[in-house]
Amino acid sequence: MKNFFAAFFLIFFFGFKGFSQTYITRNGNISFSSHTALEDVEAENNEAVSVLNAATGDLEFKVAVKSFHFKKTAMEDHFNEDDYMASEKFPKAGFKGKITNISSVNFSKDGVYNVSVSGDLTIRDVTKPISADGTITVKGGNITVTSTFTIKRKEYNVIGEAFVQKKIGEDIQITVNCAYEKQ
Amino acid sequence: MRKKYKLLILILIFCSVKTFSQDTNLDSILDEQMKAKTKNQTQYTEATFKTTRLIDGHTVETTQAGVLDLKVSHRFGTLNQGFYNMFGLDVASMRIGLDYGLTNRLTVGGGRSTFEKQYDGFLKYRLLWQSEGKKNMPVSVTLLSSVMFETDTIALKTEKEISVSPRTSDKFSYAYQVLIGRKFSPNFSLQLAPTMIHENIVDSAFNPNDLFAVGAGARFKLTQRSSINVEYYYQLPGNKLPGTYNTFSIGYEIETGGHVFQLHFSNSTGMTERTFIAENTGRWSKGDIHFGFNISRVFTIKKPKQLKM
Numbered sequence: 001m002k003n004f005f006a007a008f009f010l011i012f013f014f015g016f017k018g019f020s021q022t023y024i025t026r027n028g029n030i031s032f033s034s035h036t037a038l039e040d041v042e043a044e045n046n047e048a049v050s051v052l053n054a055a056t057g058d059l060e061f062k063v064a065v066k067s068f069h070f071k072k073t074a075m076e077d078h079f080n081e082d083d084y085m086a087s088e089k090f091p092k093a094g095f096k097g098k099i100t101n102i103s104s105v106n107f108s109k110d111g112v113y114n115v116s117v118s119g120d121l122t123i124r125d126v127t128k129p130i131s132a133d134g135t136i137t138v139k140g141g142n143i144t145v146t147s148t149f150t151i152k153r154k155e156y157n158v159i160g161e162a163f164v165q166k167k168i169g170e171d172i173q174i175t176v177n178c179a180y181e182k183q
Numbered sequence: 184m185r186k187k188y189k190l191l192i193l194i195l196i197f198c199s200v201k202t203f204s205q206d207t208n209l210d211s212i213l214d215e216q217m218k219a220k221t222k223n224q225t226q227y228t229e230a231t232f233k234t235t236r237l238i239d240g241h242t243v244e245t246t247q248a249g250v251l252d253l254k255v256s257h258r259f260g261t262l263n264q265g266f267y268n269m270f271g272l273d274v275a276s277m278r279i280g281l282d283y284g285l286t287n288r289l290t291v292g293g294g295r296s297t298f299e300k301q302y303d304g305f306l307k308y309r310l311l312w313q314s315e316g317k318k319n320m321p322v323s324v325t326l327l328s329s330v331m332f333e334t335d336t337i338a339l340k341t342e343k344e345i346s347v348s349p350r351t352s353d354k355f356s357y358a359y360q361v362l363i364g365r366k367f368s369p370n371f372s373l374q375l376a377p378t379m380i381h382e383n384i385v386d387s388a389f390n391p392n393d394l395f396a397v398g399a400g401a402r403f404k405l406t407q408r409s410s411i412n413v414e415y416y417y418q419l420p421g422n423k424l425p426g427t428y429n430t431f432s433i434g435y436e437i438e439t440g441g442h443v444f445q446l447h448f449s450n451s452t453g454m455t456e457r458t459f460i461a462e463n464t465g466r467w468s469k470g471d472i473h474f475g476f477n478i479s480r481v482f483t484i485k486k487p488k489q490l491k492m
Contacts, residue, residue: 047216062209066217067217067220071486072483073247077229081407083407163440
């Protein structure tokens with residue numbers, strides 16, 4: 001009987017351990033840019049939410065499309081319109097995937113660790129597999145995740161009108177910079 | 184033994200609750216976050232109308248700070264001039280003007296019209312801005328004050344029935360408007376415009392110098408970039424100069440990144456408040472209908488410092 005209790009206790013103990021290895025952010029920074037000779041498009045979102053499971057490497061992001069802000073009002077209006085992101089129809093974009101080499105990160109030791117991520121990126125309800133390289137910085141129990149990768153906007157049906165095609169690059173560079181805390 | 188069971192149950196409950204919350208739902212976090220943001224911040228309604236003019240008259244819109252808006256407007260002759268004059272296309276009256284946004288709420292502008300060789304200048308201030316969220320405002324209210332200076336002495340003399348040369352002060356007229364507009368949905372906006380026109384000189388002592396009118400205008404969006412606009416100015420009873428009629432205009436508007444094109448039909452030749460509200464002699468029923476267009480082109484003079492308003 002005693003062993004039975006001990007087993008139970010152990011299971012719960014480990015369950016608890018697993019739980020404490022989840023990191024979360026509610027104000028992650030995700031920005032994107034495109035550069036052409038005619039126009040630089042730059043926007044920033046400081047309200048991305050994300051969770052990272054340090055035990056399994058599961059990583060998930062969600063952003064509200066309307067929270068991307070531009071310097072030019074007109075550009076931001078267009079970005080939300082149907083020809084581009086259609087933020088009324090598709091209010092969120094997200095990523096769900098895994099850090100493939102999570103075991104190489106020591107969450108209890110301060111340092112910068114290189115990681116590889118692969119998973120599915122969803123924009124405008126179009127889901128495509130992507131993979132990217134990034135870093136995890138561990139400092140005093142909290143972590144920061146950074147990554148820069150490139151996507152082709154047309155694969156996600158972000159087309160725009162004919163007359164702006166020369167102003168917006170085919171490749172969009174996305175930068176992730178999120179500081180997490182333990183949940 | 185009993186105590187141990189109790190402890191076990193307690194741990195079980197504790198852990199199951201914890202594990203439940205471990206399954207973090209990002210969607211609900213994001214939704215909550217957006218909800219809180221909507222409540223705590225003010226969302227100002229953008230683009231009640233595409234540009235600062237509906238057809239002839241002003242809209243509640245003001246020009247963005249640091250943006251220069253070049254306006255080129257044409258009114259051809261009346262359709263009833265027949266084939267020989269190509270239904271009015273042989274005659275053209277135009278106004279060329281500039282609007283500049285000093286701040287997002289304050290616009291200064293001016294222009295010159297070929298019609299009666301008139302110069303005009305105006306100040307426009309957005310007193311209230313339609314918004315939702317922390318600050319809830321159902322309408323936008325914009326105040327307009329404009330001054331018009333007619334330099335065509337011959338036209339002025341005929342119009343006012345005076346034989347002597349007019350004094351400089353006789354050439355001035357003023358218009359004051361309170362524009363009240365609301366964007367009811369992304370596809371429909373409506374505005375009302377109580378207006379007072381002051382003319383320094385009128386043709387007889389029986390006619391008032393201050394003329395009151397009420398304007399109404401609406402926009403019906405057809406696609407993301409185009410809409411149908413209508414505008415009507417009603418001269419209040421006892422505020423009508425002899426031989427003048429109310430102005431009705433209907434038009435089609437299309438925006439192509441930086442440009443706004445407006446094509447319309449109107450019974451007014453003039454494009455300033457004095458001419459189309461108080462002194463319009465054209466009538467739809469007689470076929471005094473002008474085809475016309477406005478082109479608006481914006482230039483960013485001063486780059487905005489912060490992200491949006």
